[in-house]
Amino acid sequence: MSDLPIPLLRAYPALIPHVPLANLPGHQCPTPVTVSLDHAQLWLKHDDLTNRHYGGNKSRKLAFILGRLQAQGQTQLVTFGGTGTNHGLACAVHCQALGIGCEVLLFDQPPSASVTANFRAMQQAGARLTPCGSLLRTVLTYYGRALLSRLQPASRTAYLFAGGSSVEGVLAFIDAAFELREQVAAGLCPEPECIVCPVGSGATLAGLTLGVALAGLRSRVIGVRVAPSHLGPFAACTTGTVAALMSATVKRLRAYGVTSPVLQNLPAPVLLDHYYGEGYGVASAAGQDAASWFLQQRWADERFVTVEGTYTAKALAALRDQLAQTSGPVLYWHTLNSSAEAFA
Numbered sequence: 001m002s003d004l005p006i007p008l009l010r011a012y013p014a015l016i017p018h019v020p021l022a023n024l025p026g027h028q029c030p031t032p033v034t035v036s037l038d039h040a041q042l043w044l045k046h047d048d049l050t051n052r053h054y055g056g057n058k059s060r061k062l063a064f065i066l067g068r069l070q071a072q073g074q075t076q077l078v079t080f081g082g083t084g085t086n087h088g089l090a091c092a093v094h095c096q097a098l099g100i101g102c103e104v105l106l107f108d109q110p111p112s113a114s115v116t117a118n119f120r121a122m123q124q125a126g127a128r129l130t131p132c133g134s135l136l137r138t139v140l141t142y143y144g145r146a147l148l149s150r151l152q153p154a155s156r157t158a159y160l161f162a163g164g165s166s167v168e169g170v171l172a173f174i175d176a177a178f179e180l181r182e183q184v185a186a187g188l189c190p191e192p193e194c195i196v197c198p199v200g201s202g203a204t205l206a207g208l209t210l211g212v213a214l215a216g217l218r219s220r221v222i223g224v225r226v227a228p229s230h231l232g233p234f235a236a237c238t239t240g241t242v243a244a245l246m247s248a249t250v251k252r253l254r255a256y257g258v259t260s261p262v263l264q265n266l267p268a269p270v271l272l273d274h275y276y277g278e279g280y281g282v283a284s285a286a287g288q289d290a291a292s293w294f295l296q297q298r299w300a301d302e303r304f305v306t307v308e309g310t311y312t313a314k315a316l317a318a319l320r321d322q323l324a325q326t327s328g329p330v331l332y333w334h335t336l337n338s339s340a341e342a343f344a
């Protein structure tokens with residue numbers, strides 16, 4: 001067991017034997033919260049700082065995901081994402097640090113400076129990169145390989161869905177909600193009236209929605225869809241896919257001995273569709289406008305914040321609207337890595 005601070009295990013000691021955590025070098029949760037000096041109700045949760053070497057929401061999940069992988073004696077990870085996937089880069093960086101082999105299957109994504117930088121950084125972090133063409137072809141390749149691996153009992157390769165959306169990924173964000181509750185209790189920030197986060201593969205929203213309810217916070221968690229809702233006939237980013245992640249996690253929590261009235265009556269995830277624009281990775285005008293507004297905010301902790309067009313800008317467009325409609329504190333959950341180290 002690592003020496004990571006883990007509010008979830010403090011809240012539910014029954015989970016201790018079941019939730020192994022990887023000792024990720026550079027891990028630095030709890031992440032700070034800060035307030036805007038220009039808007040007294042605007043708060044920011046610094047998940048850009050989850051890890052000194054490479055942060056963001058993916059690194060928060062990977063402490064849980066790679067912990068289970070190690071506990072199961074697996075030595076290789078296969079996952080998938082777009083050409084400039086943040087998730088793939090987080091996997092590459094943290095797998096390298098832990099001596100785990102990492103392969104990322106890549107689907108085509110519109111080119112941009114951040115896509116190129118992430119692709120190069122994944123190469124630099126020693127990941128095996130396998131371009132597969134379209135998203136659909138990549139998903140089929142992933143499932144085909146995962147199925148073959150299951151037929152080989154000696155395989156020590158773990159298959160991780162895009163974005164780290166697994167039960168462990170959701171547990172990481174339940175833990176994050178308990179982390180926020182501790183920060184509220186310590187007077188570091190007010191209880192948010194609403195929390196806004198971008199949604200791609202869904203684990204961040206699933207974990208925060210469940211975690212906020214379990215932690216007894218009254219905040220409304222609002223997800224902003226930035227990925228396609230469907231892949232062909234298959235739902236990919238919908239309230240249904242988020243609810244399915246929540247249900248799978250609840251099943252696991254029950255099996256591990258957690259009891260709570262929340263587990264009998266799950267909150268419904270909230271997912272806003274209308275900030276998506278023309279496609280995954282295609283910047284939207286509303287997003288660009290909100291990103292400029294956001295970059296002008298001055299923060300009490302004086303930290304520098306970065307944004308991009310695929311995830312954060314679209315969530316920021318929703319954030320600005322929520323701020324205009326809400327009288328109480330609004331917390332923006334900032335999911336984008338801000339460490340430059342992986343790109344050096």
Ligand SMILES: Cc1ncc(COP(=O)(O)O)c(C=O)c1O
Nearest residue numbers: 086163199200201202203204335
């Ligand atoms: C910066 C950033 N924010 C948000 C998300 C979406 O998180 P989730 O996949 O948990 O929905 C991603 C996913 O890739 C991301 O890279």
